[in-house]
Amino acid sequence: MIFQDMAAYRAASHAPRVAIVGGGVAGITIARKLDARGIPCVLFEAGGEEITEESQDFYKGVTVGDQYFDLDVTRLRYLGGSSNHWAGWCRVLDAYDFEPKSWIPNSGWPIRHADIEPFLDETRSILGLREFKPTHALTDNFGRMDLIKSDPVRFGMQFRDELEASRNVAVVLNTTVLELAGNGKAVTGAKLYSAGAPAGDFTAPYFVVATGGLENSRLLLWSNAQSNGAVVPNARALGRYWMEHPMYWAGNAFITNRDALEFDEDGECFMIPTPEALERRGLANFHIQLETMPYHGTKKMIAEMACYAPRLTEWVASAIGAHLQCSARVHIDWEQPPIESNHIALSQTERDAAGVPRMELHWKKGDLDRKTLVESMRMFGEEIALKDIGRLHISDWVLNGEDWPTDMELAGNHHMGGTRMGTDPATSVVDADSRVHGMENLYVAGSSVYSTAGQCTPTTTLTALSLRLGDHLARTVAS
Structure with a gap:
């Protein structure tokens, strides 16, 4: 089911078990996984089915530090999210990338490559990939890597008909979750903004934040500010350890x-x-x-x-x-190392059309x-x-150690970290199941949970992680 705004959705009397915030790669992948298990869910997409200047304006912000892309250009705010400008390069993180390195502080994941392996066949099916060829030695210190250039999957177009036909998944377009409310142990509701106006509150047993590798941090930072820390009770790492390629x-x-x-x-x-x-x-x-x-x-x-x-x-x-x-x-x-000072913050002076502080990205190479x-x-x-x-x-x-050039690619438009996965709440936001530390019903999906960036494009691993989270949620809800 697809609805154009919150008013149309409320008239349908749909009763979701899971509310997914964000209709990009992670959000759509999780919704499809829940649908396959017969679990009703609602997916809130802040934009419509086409890009508009009005929607992109919500993504404006500033970068403090090294030169970076305009924040309203490096990501897209409509159904399918930034898959709409994805180039199609595919590679999954290697087993080595999940391991901690003694010479890189804060490196390593709380999961291993084996934890995503059960979901790689389905990932390849979604992205239209053959199996990756093993890396083989070319010299003593280098190997030939199999990096696949697939036909880029535009998730909003690729799965639109499936989502429209679903009786379990309700996609609500043009509807922003402005903030989440909580009591320090669970999310108790969400404040909505739909079709250009406040749209009341919404509740569901479980919430998944999947708004992207930048916006996840902004939503949770603002929610925490409004709830006096009751949405992310262990917030020291929130917005921090942000990484690019x-x-x-x-x-x-x-x-x-x-x-x-x-x-x-x-x-x-x-x-x-x-x-x-x-x-x-x-x-x-x-x-x-x-x-x-x-x-x-x-x-x-x-x-x-x-x-x-x-x-x-x-x-x-x-x-x-x-x-x-x-x-x-x-x-x-x-890969950039996970450095605490590279972080996302809320602007003290600028707000978007719905009254939410705009983003400041603090980013420097070290x-x-x-x-x-x-x-x-x-x-x-x-x-x-x-x-x-x-x-x-x-x-x-x-x-010669000269300044970083400003007339080259700069980076990959790969937004990682900010709600990183880990076991220590002092240096991470979510646990190995992508659940926010200390919260019973709040999960985060997408590349913002990356603990360490690895050297390859994030979409393939991101999809596998989303399938893993969808599987976990399906079992949790069913129990």
Whole structure:
């Protein structure tokens, strides 16, 4: 069932057991899981079925620190959420990513890869994926990673007809949950705003907050402020440990053994370091993307390098006749460590049209970010030279410790952390079942529960975690 506003929904006399706040990847996945188990639920989507300026305006905010995307552009506020601009890159976190690392404070999850494995077949079915190929060694310290570019699933369109036909799931569009109310042990209700006006209160036995990797924190921070801490009673970590995947073009490579790197049909190769290499150098996880260039691009690169890298240019000139097979841009993406100071806060001066404080994202890259960038590039350059695969020229801005470039990709639009999963309420917001510490009926879904970011895109793992939460909720409600 799909309703255009709260008034239409109230007229239907639907009685949900679970209220899901947010109609993106996590919210829709959980609703479908509950539907399959015959459990009635309501899904509140703040936007409609199409993007509008009025709806996006609610997402405006400011970033304090490093340059970042506009907060009303990096995410989308309509049915399907940010899956509506997802590029389709898929990779699930490796077992290593769930483990704590002694050199990265606050790293590690309270669950392991084995806890999401039962849901990976269903995840692949939802996202239209084949099974991921195992990573295999290319050099002593790097392996070839299988990163799948799927046909991006727009969840609002893909599952609209199914949601419309469901008798268990009620999707209520154009309806915002402004705040949750609680008594320090459970959520007691929600205050709604629908079709541009206050829409009264709503209650349900269970609530799931699934509004996105930024908005989850804003909703819970505001709810806590309004309820004197009765919604997230252990709130020290709320909004904190926020993470992204910084990504930059950091160098150029000349390849003399293209077959050794196993480029795909698009002329790309994705490589990840071994866990042992990361531990030896004390680095966060990362991946290297090689993007091959046509021959005229190679000639242009050689000409440009002649002045500032004469030794490398001499090597290229000697190799170009019989050995040089291609050149490639070298991109690097890495996981940010979970740092408490990277956090989401409520504006003290700006409010949205419904009167809720706008967001402030406090975000800076730190010492481990810089170390990971520099040392990973050095390690990659050493590795391909040692194996006589090619030579790497690292960009000057990387080696010289210059300011972070502002004319590159910046990051992946991957919003992780803020309501992170853990066992200690001092450094986490939800437990291993995604339930808010100390609350009987409040859960959080989506990439905001990420404890550690890993080096890969979040959507695949996010979907598996949502299926896991949906399964847990179905069993909890049924009992």
